[in-house]
Amino acid sequence: MEKKVSELLPAACQFTKLEFEGPDVVVYMRSIQSFYADENLIRKLAAALRKRIIIRSDPSSLLPAEEAKKIIESVVPPEAGINNLAFNADFCEVNIEAMKPGLVIGKGGMTLKQIITRTSWTPKILRTPTMPSRTIRGVRDALIKESGDRKKFLVTLGKKISSIPAAKSDWVKVTALGGFKEVGRTCMLVQTPNDKILIDCGINPESTDAQKSFPYLNAMNLSLEQLDAVILTHAHLDHCGFIPYLYAYGYDGPIYCTPPTRDLAVLLQFDYVDILNKTPGMTCPYTKNDVRKMMSRMIVRDYEEVTDISSEIKLTFHNAGHILGSSMVHLHIGEGLHNLVYTGDMKYGFTKLFDNCHNRFPRLETLFMESTYGGANDISPKRNDAENRIGDICAEVIKKGGKVLIPVFAVGRAQELMLVLEEQFKINPNLKDVNVPVYIDGMVLEASAIHTAYPEYLKHNVQRRILSNDSPFESKIFEPVKQDRKEIVAGPPAILLAPAGMLSGGPSLEFLKMLAEDPNSALLFVGYQSSLSLGRKIQRGLKEIPTLGDDGRINTMKINLRVETVEGFSGHSDRLQLVSFAKHLSPKPERIFTCHGDETKCDDLSRALSRYLNLESRAPMNLDAIRLQ
Ligand SMILES: [Zn+2]
Numbered sequence: 001m002e003k004k005v006s007e008l009l010p011a012a013c014q015f016t017k018l019e020f021e022g023p024d025v026v027v028y029m030r031s032i033q034s035f036y037a038d039e040n041l042i043r044k045l046a047a048a049l050r051k052r053i054i055i056r057s058d059p060s061s062l063l064p065a066e067e068a069k070k071i072i073e074s075v076v077p078p079e080a081g082i083n084n085l086a087f088n089a090d091f092c093e094v095n096i097e098a099m100k101p102g103l104v105i106g107k108g109g110m111t112l113k114q115i116i117t118r119t120s121w122t123p124k125i126l127r128t129p130t131m132p133s134r135t136i137r138g139v140r141d142a143l144i145k146e147s148g149d150r151k152k153f154l155v156t157l158g159k160k161i162s163s164i165p166a167a168k169s170d171w172v173k174v175t176a177l178g179g180f181k182e183v184g185r186t187c188m189l190v191q192t193p194n195d196k197i198l199i200d201c202g203i204n205p206e207s208t209d210a211q212k213s214f215p216y217l218n219a220m221n222l223s224l225e226q227l228d229a230v231i232l233t234h235a236h237l238d239h240c241g242f243i244p245y246l247y248a249y250g251y252d253g254p255i256y257c258t259p260p261t262r263d264l265a266v267l268l269q270f271d272y273v274d275i276l277n278k279t280p281g282m283t284c285p286y287t288k289n290d291v292r293k294m295m296s297r298m299i300v301r302d303y304e305e306v307t308d309i310s311s312e313i314k315l316t317f318h319n320a321g322h323i324l325g326s327s328m329v330h331l332h333i334g335e336g337l338h339n340l341v342y343t344g345d346m347k348y349g350f351t352k353l354f355d356n357c358h359n360r361f362p363r364l365e366t367l368f369m370e371s372t373y374g375g376a377n378d379i380s381p382k383r384n385d386a387e388n389r390i391g392d393i394c395a396e397v398i399k400k401g402g403k404v405l406i407p408v409f410a411v412g413r414a415q416e417l418m419l420v421l422e423e424q425f426k427i428n429p430n431l432k433d434v435n436v437p438v439y440i441d442g443m444v445l446e447a448s449a450i451h452t453a454y455p456e457y458l459k460h461n462v463q464r465r466i467l468s469n470d471s472p473f474e475s476k477i478f479e480p481v482k483q484d485r486k487e488i489v490a491g492p493p494a495i496l497l498a499p500a501g502m503l504s505g506g507p508s509l510e511f512l513k514m515l516a517e518d519p520n521s522a523l524l525f526v527g528y529q530s531s532l533s534l535g536r537k538i539q540r541g542l543k544e545i546p547t548l549g550d551d552g553r554i555n556t557m558k559i560n561l562r563v564e565t566v567e568g569f570s571g572h573s574d575r576l577q578l579v580s581f582a583k584h585l586s587p588k589p590e591r592i593f594t595c596h597g598d599e600t601k602c603d604d605l606s607r608a609l610s611r612y613l614n615l616e617s618r619a620p621m622n623l624d625a626i627r628l629q
């Protein structure tokens with residue numbers, strides 16, 4: 001490779017070295033100015049090496065940081081709103097954080113090119129969220145602080161990824177380690193003779209039984225050190241909640257995900273550690289330091305970027321339409337030996353936040369698909385009707401002087417509901433003249449802030465609103481909870497958007513304990529309630545619920561408030577959408593396995609798919625091992 005590069009590059013570039021840095025190839029040279037003088041060079045290099053290429057100045061040519069800073073500040077217009085410049089000498093990069101990244105890049109990339117050629121530093125442009133986010137600040141600062149360690153890790157990984165195995169892989173095997181015929185603790189091992197890759201590694205947040213909470217990692221017949229890579233579809237804890245445990249017990253390899261998934265996963269895992277350690281009789285199986293370790297091993301990729309995660313496996317993320325940054329995983333294994341798609345949680349239907357999930361792939365033999373709403377009767381109502389129904393229920397409860405408690409996942413449903421409520425207050429005739437606050441609890445606020453840092457992952461019109469300082473998450477109807485929750489409960493009518501979504505704990509359970517006996521108030525379910533959850537029990541009509549008081553005593557919570565469920569807001573596809581997704585897949589897969597659903601749903605959906613599509617389909621159980629090739 002080095003030879004190819006030195007032949008291709010003009011002598012004026014003064015090529016110094018080539019380095020594998022994780023899945024990327026970095027080409028160093030003393031005169032980056034000469035390189036950018038020929039616009040075709042980068043294309044030629046990429047075509048010759050067939051790898052993702054990063055061009056960097058040799059460290060000896062970098063302008064001192066202070067001088068480079070002055071130049072950057074002079075060429076970038078003040079309207080760009082630069083609020084942080086961080087020089088990262090280990091990667092010869094400068095992080096430029098700005099409110100308007102487009103202005104840092106400039107027309108046709110002109111400003112960026114000026115920065116590169118005048119300072120020799122490679123700019124990395126980051127968007128500042130429109131609402132302050134502790135998580136994003138923390139992640140960005142930590143990545144700079146630990147860049148020395150990260151660099152070493154990536155170089156070691158790069159060598160491993162680029163080394164050619166003794167023999168080509170001739171089989172592919174998948175082992176179901178969790179989340180098959182159930183919702184929770186999603187985990188799947190993909191194995192070839194040369195690679196062992198874990199896709200997702202979650203917990204079951206609704207279970208207190210350790211046997212049912214975590215994936216069957218001990219059934220891998222592998223030690224954690226032997227894993228080559230972890231791939232994460234999205235940040236919900238049932239997919240990422242157990243990943244820090246891997247780092248606590250010996251795994252030290254890469255984890256691949258999208259940039260928003262990284263930030264949201266860190267937010268939710270930190271919260272999980274806090275909640276679990278506060279619960280009497282429970283301890284989290286890992287610490288916040290393990291979360292930090294995980295973060296330092298994350299390699300982020302946007303949708304549609306093809307990445308070599310081993311010498312034989314190419315990974316591509318595609319939009320899954322479920323939550324911010326959620327992705328489907330496409331694995332191209334062994335130069336055409338096998339192509340596998342794992343949908344993760346996905347939405348093939350309308351939401352206010354995201355486009356429909358992706359359904360076209362270059363090649364596809366085996367599909368693993370979620371079945372949360374895969375039952376024959378899981379048909380959600382029309383979105384418009386559901387939205388108006390939410391508005392109407394809110395109006396009725398407010399009229400009676402009550403509170404509407406909407407338990408939501410802090411990430412995903414909360415933001416979708418914020419958009420729905422914002423619109424309902426404008427268009428629903430029953431809510432038009434009503435003026436009540438919609439309280440947003442801390443975690444929801446923080447997750448919403450992270451959304452504003454990644455507008456390109458959102459639907460076009462939401463993206464446009466965020467970019468033009470009209471972020472729907474900052475509408476004046478929303479009020480962050482700053483006071484004691486008791487004060488809100490004692491106060492005038494209000495709408496409360498609070499996690500956890502299935503009432504397993506957090507603000508939603510705290511509010512419920514105070515509101516449960518008030519017949520004027522309402523509990524409004526808008527999201528999935530798993531079979532073990534408190535939410536499901538209340539939905540089924542349970543009226544007396546034992547709860548643990550602050551003093552450790554068992555109390556009884558009497559459910560007198562109105563209980564309503566409005567379906568149709570899920571980030572999951574309903575039965576029709578799941579079937580339609582499978583029917584419209586291109587190319588048609590040879591076989592489909594269903595997962596991520598209660599047993600009956602997985603079975604029912606796989607039967608329907610084999611009937612409608614005339615292909616092999618079944619619902620594997622946890623611990624099943626399946627040979628794909
Ligand atoms: Zn999810």
Ligand SMILES: [Zn+2]
Binds near residue numbers: 186
């Ligand atoms: Zn899930």
